[in-house]
Amino acid sequence: MSIIVVGLGHQSLEDHIPAIKDSREFTLVGVADINEGHAMKVGGNESVPCGSSVEGLLSQLSETPDCALVAIPHSDYLPVIEKLAAAKIHIIKEKPFAVSVEDARRIKQLVEQNNITLQVTLQRRFNPIFRSFRQLLRRMGKVHAIEARYTMNIARLDEGWRASRLFAGGGALIDLGYHYIDLIVWYFGLPDSVTGKVSTGNRDGQLYDVEDTAFVDFSYNDNGDDNERVLGSLVVSRVYPDKDESLTAYGSRGSVSVRRGQVVRRDTNGEEIECLTRTGSWPSALVDQLDEFAVNIRSGTHNGQVESRYLQQVALVSAPISHLSSIGLSTRTLYMRSFTIMTARLAINGGEPTTTPDKAQFTWPVVTQDVESAVIEQLHSTLSIYDDSGIFGSFESKFALSHHRKYGLLSNSGTSSILAMFEALNLQLGDEIIAPVYTFHATASPLISLGLVPVFADCDNQGNISLQDIKVRRTPRTKAVIVTHMWGIPVRDIESIAAYCKEEGLFLLEDCSHAHGASIADRPVGSFGDMAAWSLQGQKIITGGEGGILLTNNKALFNRALLHGHYNKRPKNSIDEADSMYRYALTGFGLKLRAHPIAVAIADQQFDLLPSFMEHKNQYASKLIEAIEKYDFINVTSVNSSTQPSWYALGFNYIEENAYGVTREQFVDALHAEGLVEFDIPGSTGLLNHLPLFTDPQDAIPRLYSEPLPVQHSFPQAERFYRTFIKLPVWAYKEDSGVVQSYIDGFTKVAQYLTDHRGLKE
Incomplete structure (x- = not known):
């Protein structure tokens, strides 16, 4: 098969072109390099056409070559691959497969669209020393740890294209580390998890923006028991004083270590069992790699497909330094740092969904045996409570105590509790209440039934009411402010809002329906204002299915709220006979908004959790x-x-x-x-x-x-x-x-x- 070489650096001159000439599978038919003079010199030496670009070289050839070997800076390869793929030319390229997930996706797309074979030069796979390591792994028993190192001392890290992330795509990890990442994938497969950290700038007086050192930890069998997990580490550096190129696997029956030129198997005491050593280089590995490339092209085994190992290599190289995504791996999920590679197509594009709705629902409350027991116990106690005895008194007391309030009052809903707060203020028709414009309507809707006027205020970037806008919206008719701790996020300015309301003589009410358990500086929400209300509705954190509770430290406000929705025994027990409001105890203010004991029994059980x-x-x-x-x-x-x-x-x-x-x-x-x-x-x-x-409340409540x-x-x-x-x-x-x-x-x-x-x- 005919082949051209694109990029004529020392790797091509010392390794690739000699290997092509030694191979029985390929004939060199042209060379290209951005340095036209260099290309002409090499072309003359090899007696083949030359060019300063792929297009220039192809225009000189009478026939389109079968293949191209690409060995150019990392930042330049994608446009070259695009041109070669468009011409249906098979490609074998220098590492890496890609410098980013996006580039990997593009290369994968080019291979599939043009039905070509693309292979990466990773000659260690063809070296007998590294092949022997794989063979000896079978003697290790259960592998439990893997250690790999590739370190060296490079004097100048600020010279050439490898000093720039823009041109190199990365540093030590993508350059040196790529070889060992390929071996890790080859020997052990794709890890379940990968975490990594990199550092740079460890050469005084040199400017470069790529990592010079990388530490990568990985593991297998993360979903199993600890005794099944395999731990691994990889250290790569261009600034270590010693050169070290090694990989060791530790197993229940010993260890296997491979270094450049030697593979050794040892028992669990470290005693050598067998060793294979070679001296000098192994040029046959380069030829064998080319021959495999030729076999793959002829067989069509990888035509139009990218080998999964290349995608796995990109994933592992990118783990410590970049965000990753779907690039066509198998169905596994790879976690790295805090990033996840999801390998399937999106479900909206015909891929498998991550989960199924029945397995992904939020069910609340969770009906446990304890919940059922609380309900049954209350059934056998009473189904109606007229005062603050039993489960009512118990729940109100501990709920109030937990919020540093003196008085608690249950009702049949959070909306009723908010209505009771408004009633407690004894406001007049037309009085204004400042409320958040962004909230559930029940924060403000009860005030309409009292003939009050809502004045809405804008929110901050948390979705909660803004103190600045409260000040803007206030008028002489403003009597109160109500805030909502939206979605359970405490109002950021609540302390300042409370201080402002106190200074201006305004009541402050809190709607805490989303905020059970929320606090600021260990002070629970609901303890900043004059009154606060919580919903106990079915989806709330503390739930009874339906219900509400309000809290206050103000006895006068509590008495009016109590009379709003309760009568007879409860007001008689809770309001002092000397209080002017006591005379309404028998009738209340005409409404009955009591909670149901079973609902409170459920909420009480939930509150303990x-x-x-x-x-x-x-x-x-x-x-x-x-x-x-x-x-x-x-x-x-x-x-x-x-x-x-x-x-x-x-x-x-x-x-x-x-x-x-x-x-x-x-x-x-x-x-x-x-x-x-x-x-x-x-x-x-x-x-x-x-x-x-x-x-338009006039059409709904014309009397008000x-x-x-x-x-x-x-x-x-x-x-x-x-x-x-x-x-x-x-x-x-x-x-x-x-x-x-x-x-x-x-x-x-x-x-x-x-x-x-x-x-x-x-």
């Missing part, structure tokens, strides 16, 4: 954030170290302008296709300013409103937040680790595919 819930939610949220936040089109709602969210949901904003035209809806559709059905774009929770209840309320505008931060928001529930049980990992895997699969492919379509 809150520390465990928070422990696991923190762990899972941390893992999810680590996986999600690395992408330029994702902005995770951030909190400082003194803030403890409840993790009712993990929220993030999707930045479409960084997502190559993929919309938020398309991205979520791709996640859903992977089986990740809990990723959600909230619909019912959004901006309140255009809802009819808040613009005679005309429409002014439509409020200008909420740029809330509009942006709402338009880009995506949320995910955060699981709370130890047994949920598997489903959380599936969400990490699936999200990374889709997000990294989008990053590398600049879209979601193939």
